[in-house]
Each structure stands twice: as C-alpha cells, then as structure tokens.
Amino acid sequence: MRGRGRGWRWRGCSRRAVRFLEPSLLLLLHHGPAHGYTLLERLGEFGLGGLNPSVVYRVLREMESEGWVVSSWDEERTKGPPRRVYRLTALGDEVLALWTQDLKETRGLIDHLLGAYHRHMEEGKGEHH
Amino acid sequence: MRGRGRGWRWRGCSRRAVRFLEPSLLLLLHHGPAHGYTLLERLGEFGLGGLNPSVVYRVLREMESEGWVVSSWDEERTKGPPRRVYRLTALGDEVLALWTQDLKETRGLIDHLLGAYHRHMEEGKGEHH
DNA sequence: TTGACTATTGACAAATTGCACATAGTGTGG
C-alpha cells in the first residue's frame, strides 16, 4: 500500500513536521506575541509549511492548557473575525530551553546513525550480505 | 496532567526512539543477518535501549511486509525456542539510503531551529516580551 | 446576496504506540 515512493516519504515528512511544531511555535512566540494565523504562516520558515491549520490551532490550545502560553482576544478589529493573541509564559520559556536540549540529543542520535552508515559504506563498499 | 518533568521528557524520548527504529534496524541488518532478539539488544548502541520488545518485533514484521527485509527460521537449535533470522533485501538497501536523506533533512531542520534560538538569545539576552 | 478571504474551532476517522499477556523451548535446582 505504500510500496516506497510517495507513501514512505509523506509518512516521514509529515510526522517529522509535527514533532517540530511545538518548539517552532515556542520559538516564534519567544520573539513576541502573535496570532495563531500569523504563526501558521511563519512556520514555513522552519520547513513546516503546508500543515493543516487545525493541527496548529490544536497544538496552540494544548500548549495553553499546559501553561506554556496564554491567549486573549485581540481587541482591534481588522478584516475578519476576532483573533487570538498568544504570548509566551515564563514556563513556556523554560520548556523552550528544555526542547533545545531535546533537539540537541536528537541531533546526536542522527549524527551517530549517519556516522555509522557512512563508515560502514566506506569499509564495505556498500555491499550488504 | 503532564505538568512538565517526567511526562514531558518521557513523551519526547519515547516517540523520538520509535521514529529512529526503522533506520536503526535497517542499518544493523546492513551489517548482516540477525535475529530479532539480537537486534533488540543492539539497539542500545543507537540510544534506543529499553524499548518494549513487542514494538521492535512488530516493526520488523512490518518491514518484512514492505519487502525491506525477509525472514526465515533459524535451523540450528540453541537454548530457547526457534528464532527468526532477518536479512536485508535490495529494496531495504535502497530504503536505508532514502532514510539517510531524510535524516539529513531532519538534521537540517534541527540546526535551523537551534541556530535561530541561539541567535535570538544572544541578541535579546534571553528576554521574552 | 453571493463569493472570496481571514480566523478559529469541533467532531470523528484513521493511524500509531504502549502494554499486558500468551506461547514455547531449554536449562537448572530441589
């Protein structure tokens, strides 16, 4: 059903994207308060473009229920319906720091994997037994 | 319910581990055929120790149904019940190569995120607004 | 008043993951 090409790649990319959603949002909010919709658009900067808006809004509400961010309705009415403004809390600040630790560990794992792969490729000339 | 400490960390680690399971197994099998149980133990080398065996066996069977590996029962009886021997297929070899590409992309995302974080920390002295 | 665009939310199906237990062979001590 997902022989290789699309299925495989889509699966990998999508799940990867979701994993980086929280730290990306926290980082964006570290620059200052922002609307959900704005965040949604700026996620492209982190390679997370094209995510389903529902997913992003849901994660934002979850982060609020964790106390990492707080939201309030934006008073100034521009075009469109009322918008939520999210801003980082002190806890969210800490969590972002923890996330960077986690990301460093993850990068370490990746480096180890890729290192082992390339070493083995050079030794064995890419042959598998 | 998962205020911060354990819940957060466990969640992150466990899910991360599972994400690296497939490439790790493929890489281990790239060195040569192996039993599921052996693979299970050697996963520690990639920081994936302590995974529930069921999870690993399940992924192995999934990879077989994808055609990335093939298995057969080991004839030589040692201590314990019959064991499956898994070996990589040519397709599995290709998929491993694709996985390394994916891992490199992922590392790129992480680098970008961490880079942005540290740059912003230096500029703004770690203050959030 | 219709349609397009901005913004957010809700509900439910589909996929993934964790866990507890089932099965099964072999070796060891009493």
Place this chain on the structure above:
DNA sequence: CCACACTATGTGCAATTTGTCAATAGTCAA
C-alpha cells in the same frame, strides 16, 4: 517430575496521536 528462570516471538486491545472535513463567523467587494 515440578517449579522457575531465561530466551524468543507473537497477539490483542486500550490509549494516544494525527489527519481531515466541515462548521462558524466576521469583513470586504462586486
């Protein structure tokens, strides 16, 4: 022989996570 520990794999289901579709709602312009 029996109980137990250790090796090895597999099954089934509950819990969690993720994807998708549609609902709501305000503004603007033709």
